[in-house]
Amino acid sequence: MELKKSLLMGGALVAALAFANPSMAKTLVYCSEGSPEGFTPALYTSGTTFDASSRQVYDKLVQFKYGTTEVIPALAESWEVSEDGLEYTFKLREGVKFHTTREFTPSRDFNADDVIFSFMRQYDKDHPYHMVSGGTYEYFNSMSMKDLIKSIEKVDDYTVKFVLTRPEAPMIANLAMDFASIHSAEYAEKMMDNKDVFDQKPVGTGPFQMVGYQKDAVIRYKANADYWAGPAKIDNLVFAITPDASVRYQKVKAGECHVMAYPNPADLDAMKADENINLMQQEGLNVGYLGYNTQMAPFDNPKVRKALNMAINKEAIIDAVFQGAGKAAKNPLPPTMWGYNDEIVDDPYDPEAAKAILEAEGVTDLSMKIWAMPVQRPYNPNARRMAELIQEDFSKVGVKVEIVSFEWGEYLKRSTDINRDGAILLGWTGDNGDPDNFLSVLLSCDGVGGSNRAQWCHEGFNELIMKAKAVSSAEERTKLYEEAQVVFKEQAPWATIAHSLVSEPISTRVVGYKIDPLGGHYFYPVDLK
Amino acid sequence: MLRLILRKLGLLLPTFIGVTLTSFFFIRLLPGDPILLLAGERGVSPERYQELMVQFGYDQPVWQQYLTYLGNILQGDLGTSIVTKQPVLSEFMALFPATVELSVCAIIFAAVLGLPAGILAAVRRGKTLDHTVMTTALVGYSMPIFWWGLLLIILFSGILQWTPVSGRISLMYWIEPVTGFMLIDTLLSDQEGAFWSAVNHLILPTVVLGTIPLAVIARQTRSAMLEVLDEDYVRTAKAKGLSTYRVVGLHALRNALIPVITVIGLQIGVLFAGAILTETIFSWPGIGKWMVDSIFRRDYPVVQGGLLMIAAIIMIVNLIVDLAYGLINPKIRHSE
Numbered sequence: 098m099e100l101k102k103s104l105l106m107g108g109a110l111v112a113a114l115a116f117a118n119p120s121m122a123k124t125l126v127y128c129s130e131g132s133p134e135g136f137t138p139a140l141y142t143s144g145t146t147f148d149a150s151s152r153q154v155y156d157k158l159v160q161f162k163y164g165t166t167e168v169i170p171a172l173a174e175s176w177e178v179s180e181d182g183l184e185y186t187f188k189l190r191e192g193v194k195f196h197t198t199r200e201f202t203p204s205r206d207f208n209a210d211d212v213i214f215s216f217m218r219q220y221d222k223d224h225p226y227h228m229v230s231g232g233t234y235e236y237f238n239s240m241s242m243k244d245l246i247k248s249i250e251k252v253d254d255y256t257v258k259f260v261l262t263r264p265e266a267p268m269i270a271n272l273a274m275d276f277a278s279i280h281s282a283e284y285a286e287k288m289m290d291n292k293d294v295f296d297q298k299p300v301g302t303g304p305f306q307m308v309g310y311q312k313d314a315v316i317r318y319k320a321n322a323d324y325w326a327g328p329a330k331i332d333n334l335v336f337a338i339t340p341d342a343s344v345r346y347q348k349v350k351a352g353e354c355h356v357m358a359y360p361n362p363a364d365l366d367a368m369k370a371d372e373n374i375n376l377m378q379q380e381g382l383n384v385g386y387l388g389y390n391t392q393m394a395p396f397d398n399p400k401v402r403k404a405l406n407m408a409i410n411k412e413a414i415i416d417a418v419f420q421g422a423g424k425a426a427k428n429p430l431p432p433t434m435w436g437y438n439d440e441i442v443d444d445p446y447d448p449e450a451a452k453a454i455l456e457a458e459g460v461t462d463l464s465m466k467i468w469a470m471p472v473q474r475p476y477n478p479n480a481r482r483m484a485e486l487i488q489e490d491f492s493k494v495g496v497k498v499e500i501v502s503f504e505w506g507e508y509l510k511r512s513t514d515i516n517r518d519g520a521i522l523l524g525w526t527g528d529n530g531d532p533d534n535f536l537s538v539l540l541s542c543d544g545v546g547g548s549n550r551a552q553w554c555h556e557g558f559n560e561l562i563m564k565a566k567a568v569s570s571a572e573e574r575t576k577l578y579e580e581a582q583v584v585f586k587e588q589a590p591w592a593t594i595a596h597s598l599v600s601e602p603i604s605t606r607v608v609g610y611k612i613d614p615l616g617g618h619y620f621y622p623v624d625l626k
Numbered sequence: 627m628l629r630l631i632l633r634k635l636g637l638l639l640p641t642f643i644g645v646t647l648t649s650f651f652f653i654r655l656l657p658g659d660p661i662l663l664l665a666g667e668r669g670v671s672p673e674r675y676q677e678l679m680v681q682f683g684y685d686q687p688v689w690q691q692y693l694t695y696l697g698n699i700l701q702g703d704l705g706t707s708i709v710t711k712q713p714v715l716s717e718f719m720a721l722f723p724a725t726v727e728l729s730v731c732a733i734i735f736a737a738v739l740g741l742p743a744g745i746l747a748a749v750r751r752g753k754t755l756d757h758t759v760m761t762t763a764l765v766g767y768s769m770p771i772f773w774w775g776l777l778l779i780i781l782f783s784g785i786l787q788w789t790p791v792s793g794r795i796s797l798m799y800w801i802e803p804v805t806g807f808m809l810i811d812t813l814l815s816d817q818e819g820a821f822w823s824a825v826n827h828l829i830l831p832t833v834v835l836g837t838i839p840l841a842v843i844a845r846q847t848r849s850a851m852l853e854v855l856d857e858d859y860v861r862t863a864k865a866k867g868l869s870t871y872r873v874v875g876l877h878a879l880r881n882a883l884i885p886v887i888t889v890i891g892l893q894i895g896v897l898f899a900g901a902i903l904t905e906t907i908f909s910w911p912g913i914g915k916w917m918v919d920s921i922f923r924r925d926y927p928v929v930q931g932g933l934l935m936i937a938a939i940i941m942i943v944n945l946i947v948d949l950a951y952g953l954i955n956p957k958i959r960h961s962e
Contacts, residue, residue: 124797126797134711135712142665142666230711231681232681235664239670296711311911313721313912314794315793335797338911344791344909347780347791351783353797504656504657505663506657506659506663506924507657507658509663509666513669523667524667548668
């Protein structure tokens with residue numbers, strides 16, 4: 098009896114957690130998938146960490162407009178780019194307050210010193226904070242910021258100038274990325290004797306202030322009442338760390354969370370049917386592809402690549418691998434990205450024609466390897482299954498396929514090898530909403546032997562994307578990228594397979610939530626009814 | 627007794643060194659490395675890769691890395707996580723109490739139900755009760771933990787709404803860790819209802835983690851009891867006209883307990899293994915989940931340090947079990 102009573106009491110507590118009383122503070126609970134690696138975004142690379150840090154606690158000079166990849170002002174009110182594209186001058190917002198925490202009470206507003214500190218920590222090897230907390234700034238490095246930035250100068254308290262070594266049109270979009278979050282230089286100064294604390298107890302200017310963290314259990318935030326764009330509509334934000342996707346779903350059903358990350362594809366139908374859950378879906382900014390090794394015969398022949406592409410039944414893959422939550426891809430860019438060339442017609446699924454082309458090119462009795470990733474990724478929920486379907490498709494045109502796989506780290510490493518055998522399944526999720534972030538990283542001549550897994554270096558294509566990187570007019574860039582996609586389609590270094598749909602189940606009590614195309618979770622504009 | 631303890635402790639030292647060796651080299655035998663996993667699809671340039679290898683100290687010959695590691699352990703330094711950049715020991719200490727709390731509850735649950743079930747089955751040998759207990763135990767022993775956990779969540783948290791789905795305590799409460807044991811910390815915190823919330827959150831994970839040990843204990847108790855119930859001294863006790871309660875509860879049980887205690891001690895290892903799954907299902911912030919994540923990320927320092935700590939704890943528990951024999955059965959104490 099006693100036990101039953103306590104069980105009922107527990108039930109009552111859970112019900113109370115459903116925040117039925119409107120006079121109570123509004124607390125939004127987000128069931129996240131894991132613990133952040135830390136709270137200084139520049140040190141890390143995972144979305145889980147960014148969700149818990151940069152996307153709630155910090156601001157950047159510029160930000161993505163909610164639910165889009167459009168870059169809008171944030172801590173910088175405006176900016177100017179010099180004619181030669183080498184100087185970016187930012188006018189900073191005045192009156193922006195940093196959070197007051199147990200460790201730190203700011204004595205001044207945000208200014209140029211904070212911007213200089215945040216970038217110089219990553220840039221300058223001799224900076225007192227450079228080596229703190231491991232000192233790995235992988236995004237800063239991989240976005241080539243080190244070679245790109247010549248200097249960062251403080252013009253006055255509210256003006257900062259970035260001088261570049263070469264014109265780089267995606268620069269502004271880069272500054273909206275998580276690694277570019279702005280920290281308080283004053284807080285860093287105060288923590289000089291205890292620098293690790295700086296990275297564990299975050300102080301930012303963002304819409305939420307972190308108030309508590311228990312690893313693998315919970316993170317608590319409260320709304321920043323002094324937020325420069327006005328306080329958030331909710332009073333508290335809680336991350337309930339829940340590693341298992343089925344359990345996250347049960348928590349949403351039981352009213353223990355309002356928003357959950359990364360649902361199980363198998364649960365989607367039940368979620369659609371649940372009247373207390375609003376299943377939001379949107380095309381993700383990603384692409385899954387099969388990359389041939391274009392430096393190796395017979396894949397060095399574009400006609401052979403094209404023929405193989407025609408042998409793949411993409412619709413069958415969308416049904417079987419993505420369970421319908423995906424869209425067949427015809428370009429290396431996702432359709433929600435600016436610069437996407439919708440005029441391009443995809444290669445038809447035509448095994449007969451494919452076989453004829455292969456025979457005409459003298460390719461008979463071809464045996465090849467297809468590499469299948471050992472992990473689930475947003476752009477490919479089941480690479481093994483996808484590889485099996487392609488194996489079957491290829492067998493219909495007389496091509497024998499052996500499927501191979503390696504441990505994920507090994508897979509990534511071996512696949513960069515120029516002498517890699519066969520074709521590889523891989524993909525990409527955008528970082529900053531700029532086409533350059535797909536085309537340059539994945540298909541430029543510089544990427545051969547690295548992130549360009551097709552080992553494809555095409556002069557015409559490369560020239561187009563390099564030119565698009567250097568000009569600043571959006572119109573001109575769009576044109577260049579559209580042309581580049583035409584070259585891509587003719588040359589077919591990849592079979593573009595699919596862009597996946599991103600699904601996010603939220604409680605029907607949540608108002609104003611939007612899916613972020615870049616995969617983040619933001620709660621500033623969200624309300625509860 | 628003191629000599630016994632010292633001798634057992636002396637045996638621990640080589641075991642300990644063996645554990646450092648295996649944990650250090652096995653994780654390195656796995657393909658893949660932490661830097662590549664950190665970089666993901668984006669990749670990392672060969673120059674940057676080399677730079678990071680130097681920074682993490684992986685450019686040194688492996689034996690030298692091992693000696694450095696061993697030297698650091700002797701100074702109480704288990705290293706720093708590559709992923710979170712936090713000291714391994716402090717992460718372990720923050721998470722370990724949650725695992726202990728859950729494991730202790732699970733083993734108590736298993737013993738409190740398993741011992742009487744085993745005794746009853748032995749006394750009623752061949753009867754319906756015996757068959758029921760043994761069949762249930764077999765089912766419990768074969769239960770896949772993940773499936774069992776989800777099933778209980780769907781039934782008790784989803785449909786009946788008696789228990790919370792997961793976590794250690796309701797999000798209404800914020801309990802600053804003092805001991806790290808939620809049941810104790812909630813009592814210390816004086817927040818009304820917090821303790822019951824913690825108890826409520828413990829119920830399902832305790833049942834799930836305790837199921838296999840419960841089955842093992844019940845079966846072991848039954849067979850140990852059956853063995854001693856046939857002994858001469860038990861027959862003598864019965865012949866003296868003692869009540870069944872005294873015969874079974876005093877004369878037989880005391881001797882039957884020895885193998886049972888061994889089994890309970892061995893279950894500690896099983897509990898740690900089971901905790902990996904149980905902690906994942908119930909979002910329980912313990913070391914099981916932490917270890918698995920670290921293996922996937924090839925976070926060498928965490929895997930090494932975590933394994934070492936777990937091995938040390940299992941060794942200590944086994945030592946205590948060894949000593950407990952002596953307490954239960956004076957014959958063992960004297961023969962040593």
